[in-house]
Amino acid sequence: MPNFSPADEIGDGFRIPYLEQWMSLPVIIRIAVVFIVISTLFIVYIQFRIWITRYNGYLHEKRTRKVLPVIDTLIAEEILMKSDAGGHARINFDAFRLPLFYNRRNRQILIDRLINYKRSFTGSTGDLLRQLFLELELDKMSAKKMKRRSWNMKVRGIRELTGMDIAISDVNILPLTNSKRHELRAEARNAYIKLSKNEPFKFFDISSEPLLDWDQIELFKTITTTENIAIPNFARWVTYSNNKSIISFCLKLIVHYNQQDAAPAVLKLLDNKDHILRAEAIYCLGKLKYEPAEPQLIHIYSNQPLNCQLQILKAVGRMATGESTYFLRQEFMYSTDFDIRKNAAMSFIRNASPEFINELLEASNEENKLILKHSMNPLIKY
């Protein structure tokens, strides 16, 4: 071990304590010592950060607890009560111009609260809330967020404006519907559908990026819940769009709006090379109960992959014309695939008469009997 002495000398009189002893230690030990110091300092720092994080959280909660009742009282007195009183009452927007809201964080709480209220109220109350948002120039705060570089601030800005039904110009929003950042893309599409006065579905034409399943959930909600939106015939995109996810989404909307006149366009999708899209088209035809498709579905059945075959069996069951009973019976009796037999049985039960069902029950082997009983049992859903 080196002999430690309290001081070393460099040059003419400048001394670094213990330098020579330090340098005489093996490199590994020196690194270890450095890391011990770093780790110890870091542990202390992290403890401090944890404490700060919790304290900030506590302050935020405290601030929210203080500000929210003020906002709620003002909204109740100035908006809710006066909108109940009818169109004659004058709203005093100045009541909201409190010093409390000069603070940015408090203003953000106000924005969030207004959006929350706007979600719960439509009609004249909703309009007053929107007017208040504009009067207090909170839209400028949201628009500023849209101009920020970070995608999440842009999303926040769009969401705030959309939440308050504030129009965003097509020039600003349309390019974002094709953004590479999918969260931003999804938000912009939602906003466009909700706010565009002219052609809310225009982005379906220009969209090259895929519509993810999650985006479809959000868009579906927006489309089906936005008031005064002109619902187009979605067959247009089923026929012309090159974006498979848009076609898939349109099929779901066709089912939701029961667009019978879109069925011929959907029928053409049966020639599509993508089997997933074909299966979705078959599902759509079944849900529409588009009976003219039944012969074609049965005709193509034998050339289809399993997922499409299962959808054809379900679709035929939903159409319940009674014309494919022998086809279903055939599939049930002679298919080697369990899922085909199960789906054929379920559709058969819907289509066939009780006598025909009993006849099949008697002619079936043990496993098929079980499948039929399963299909007939009202306690079993799937």
Place this chain on the structure above:
Amino acid sequence: MHAIASWLGTFYEGTVFIYGTVLLIIYALLALLSYGAIRLFLKKETYTNYNNLLNSELAPGISVLAPAYNEGLSIIMNVQSLLTLNYPVFEIILINDGSTDNSIEQLVREFELVPVDFAYNPRIRTQPIVSIYRSTNAAFGKLTVIDKVNGKSKADAVNAGINVSSFDYFVCTDVDCILDKDALLKLIKPVMDEPHNRVIATGATLRIANSCIIDKGVILQMKPPRNLIARFQEMEYVRAFMLGKMGWSRINCVPNVSGGLGLFDKEIATKAGGYDPMSFGEDMELMVRMCRYACDNGIRYAIRYIPTTLCWTEGPSTIRVFKLQRTRWARGLAQLMYAHFKMLFNPRYGRMGLITFPYNFFFELLAPIVEITGILYYIYLIVTGGVNYKYALLLLLFVYSYSIMITTIAILWDQLAFRHYKSWKEVLLLCSTAFLEFALYHPLIVIFSLRGYYYFLTGKKHSWGNMQRQGFGQQKTT
């Protein structure tokens, strides 16, 4: 002879040095990666409205599989809790794996069950199913109970559940786990939100429920366990999920989705052969086989983790039960490595073969062996007078402080994201537990792991591995 011994000593020291250095670097990288992953998750979470999915007719169906063996103490409360999950289209499949207690009688009575003629496709071979029950009460219409012959493993029970399940995705959990009400909504989101890959599994953070305040199967308040062994596990879970799994998730290298709660793609899981009933680490084993299947069939896959705590489980609170659990886990890991050794450094298996598997092999499987050989080598050096005690102490201090730092970082990430625990003191209690880990908890894990490896080598018989639980139903409600 002396020269050979000296050379061997130098070689060993050098190897261990490189091993340790790489491990420390990996931990540092995981800390950075997990920070990025958590931040991104939180940003996205701000704009996510789960109500859109909750009310949507486009939501994919999910089957929740809950295997149970002699869980009569809390089974009713746990099933009731599962039935209240928030999700538009789901079914609960409870698999009673030949329990010897009165679980099935309790279930039949409480949920008004009757046996039904249920047709299912036994794609995965399991022990025979005795009966399948459905409820005559529409309020329990989502519940299906399978009563089967004991298969001596959770894997066999879950496989039976997979065979009976109706939907394209299944969530595997333990019946004694407490799930967050929005667990299904949150687990399915990464599947629906992935632009390029097929998400074959999603996991979420698990925590220890031992001292939490629970009311009717709902966690009212999270608390660090009062029991020291359970608290060590809580700390270990925070580190493993917030730092480990989130870090790996960032680079799509998640090694394992926990058996306590995970959502899986049923098609891939079934085609991969389902859970292996002979495995002691069935969750990890399935994950590896699913990845293997995806690679073999050219499927671009992803496994995702979310940092949100969605599941609470009762952790072992005695050394005896803890020993059983960890021995089983270690044995499972050894089995897994042995069965899939071909994947090690095999570029055919992408990240799994080149990153995840080597990490598990060197830093999970070999770690206890390296540690025990290190201790033996140390003893040898002490006997031969070859130890420089001051340097040894410094090196020990270095490893000690580094490990505490890593654990504390994980707790910080947890606090930055969720601020679990009501008071600062509770966080401090958990942080302080890290100081004792090195001396009290870690040696136990090494010993139990070695015990597991020994059982693997000697082929000791296995069973369900049921822990003796107190049951949440017995805890005082608040």
